Amino acid sequence: MKRIILFVGILLINLVTNAQQKIRLNNNWEFLKQDIGSIWETVRPLTKDGPDNYPLWQKVTLPHCFNARDAVDPAGNYYQGPGWYRSRLNINNPYKNGRTLLFFEGAGQKTDVYVYSTKVGAHAGGYDEWFVDITQAVEDFKKTDAFAKQFKGTIPIEIRCDNSRDVESIPSQLSDFDVFGGIYRYLDLVYQPALGIDNLFASVVLDKQYKTGTIDVQATFYNPDQVKKAIGNIKITDALGKTVAETVYNIDVDNDGAVPVGKFKVNNPHLWSPNDPYLYEITIDAGGYTRKEKIGFRDFLFADNGPFYLNGKRLLIRGTHRHEDQSGVAAAMTDSMMYREMRMIKEMGANFIRLGHYQQSRIILNLCDSLGLLVWEEEPWCRGGLGGDKYKEQARRMLTNMIHQHYNHPSIILWGLGNENDWPGDFPEFDKAKIRAFMSEQNDLSHRLDPSRKTVIRRCDFCKDIPDVYSPTIWAGWYKGKYTEYRKYSEDEFKNVKHFFHAEWGGDSHSGRNSELADKALENIRNSAGIIDTTLFNKSAELLKNADWSENATCNLFDWTLKEQDTMPWLSGSAFWAFKDFSTPIRFDNPLPYMNQKGVVESDLTKKEIYYLVQSYWADKPMAHIYGHNWPVRWGDDGELKMVKAYSNCNEAELFVNGKSYGIKKRNSQDFPAAGLRWMVQFKKGRNELILKARKGRVIVTDIVSQVYQTEKWGKPAKLKLEKIGEGNGSVTVQATLLDSKGVLCLDAVNWVSFSLTGDGTLLDDLGTSKGSAKLQAINGRAVISIKTNKGNSVVSVQSPGLQTVFLSL
Structure with missing residues (x-):
């Protein structure tokens, strides 16, 4: 069996730096959700008698997504177009002849950057990291009158983000997720010396007994001033801070490629694993600044026609998926939000996550390293077909950037080349041969950039022989057949490829919706010995169908699938779709409009019942x-x-x-x-x-x-009732119920319900949750929403087609 050896190393800009080197630019920003006539509109001085600050800008903090609310607004699809940001920065680079950079951890989807009226950089792609060198533009602006008079010694920065539809840009707008706009990841002001490290890679080779690890460190440089020499110190410390290896480097700089920095040997390395995510740290001192990065030692193997091995032992991969999307903020998740989410995934018992369907925040990868979550990360070539040269170049660049920027994380085992590339629609031509050719090109590129990891795609059968690992579409019990056929479907697909992995299974659930039919159906298909007789499932098909979207029906699907996976010794692993509900433009008729509701938690991380079911199979801590x-x-x-x-x-x-x-x-x-x-x-x-x-x-x-x-029986919904059920912290919660003509609660009612508000208050809607949506399907005859009172008077109303509107004064 061929062993796969981990490469670890250092990210482009580490989160652990001193304040002089990196400053998060979170505050003092203004935003305009439209385009402007010219760059002058962002910087022109205000006058006493003129239009002043027109158009009107709003104050925001970063990260910020300009689809935070409209992505789940039931009134229509989300905004796709330009938006502008502006701020004034105090810039004081402490390094002699140093470089000043604006470092973007991600901005969507096309971005232009200006210093005053001078364009200093641009980027296409909403998910990879990139930077703009503003050194010269800052120095030039400091020589102008506007610097001293209008901006009083600060530097004006303007940034245009644009998520307009463009078929020649990935991912496709046919994808089942929103393609957000905005500076929705952290933006940093970075100071570095004249010579800066661009990427630093440390390839790790373990001997067969895991007794010795060799670390070969190489670096590429950002060197616009053509500095000839790099001198400094590099050391490796263990988790307790003890130095295990150290050296001084004095190297000639090659501006075209990587050069060796140091080579180390670590005896009896402490291996990294999901149960013991042990991390070492590399520290580099160079040119008066310090960089630190966590690394880990591990190897892995997808056995031919068999299971998965980590550090020589079989490990059943148990995982999920995530989109960078959360209630109230969309893609603009803070580090504390990300930590809470990833902590919940780990506490659920997962040991793996697929980051679909694009490169995600470096914070997420750092958390995967430290929490112990294996990772499949993929480029955003998703659906629609294959575009022209511009399209292909962006795909190559984004795959390259993802591997270079996240190459070093011990958690990553798979580089994803694409998702559902058998899905046509963006172009008149859908040529399978051309898609295969480009998939092969991307596969080769991935292996050249990183020979240590495997490549993978999901659902493109005519390309399944190209990547190292393949995940077909199965969806037993949801999009295909019955969930009791899961083992058969999986075994059939397992036989078709050398390395099989099952990504994406599960089903939708409307949080809080339950059905008495779902479990009653199971009781009806037991044989005389009390065992579920799968041959009887067809007799109960209608009962199970009627229970669709209820949590207990979806729990039963999960329950069956998980118990089957426990007894499939050949299975490398699986990942259910998805951990968290997320917004999507194509599911406008779901019980929560514009939400994919396959999560085991809601988009605000409220746990559904399915979370606890999964935890009961995967977690070690008693629950x-x-x-x-x-x-x-x-x-x-x-x-x-x-x-x-x-x-x-x-x-x-x-x-x-x-x-x-x-x-x-x-x-x-x-x-x-x-x-x-x-x-x-x-x-x-x-x-x-x-x-x-x-x-x-x-x-x-x-x-x-x-x-x-x-026990009271009910007829058809005949009227609505609206009442206050909670109050506190400046908010009021109201509940609408659907009653029959006799006033009995209709517990199976799924009627559409819409809330509206007039007065001083604010309706807490557009959150994409079961208790934060102005329009949704009733949940067992109920619907709930909250109102921020703003210390005033309001009237809330509720409507349902065919029923009389009801009002409640607050």
């Missing part, structure tokens, strides 16, 4: 969760037995309902559903208290949930 925390009212007949499920990784669990024990159940992953942790319970009418006690060794974990049981 227990009664299904139904977001199911406040269950329904059925008097005396009817109802299934109560619990998700836990403990060995056994006991359920109490209204003080009565329903017995202890042993966990068995193959006892579907809920790994055997399920009870048939007779609820009393009204409120019922459920308590779960689960044991794992000496550890006992408890969960409690309260549910109302409704």
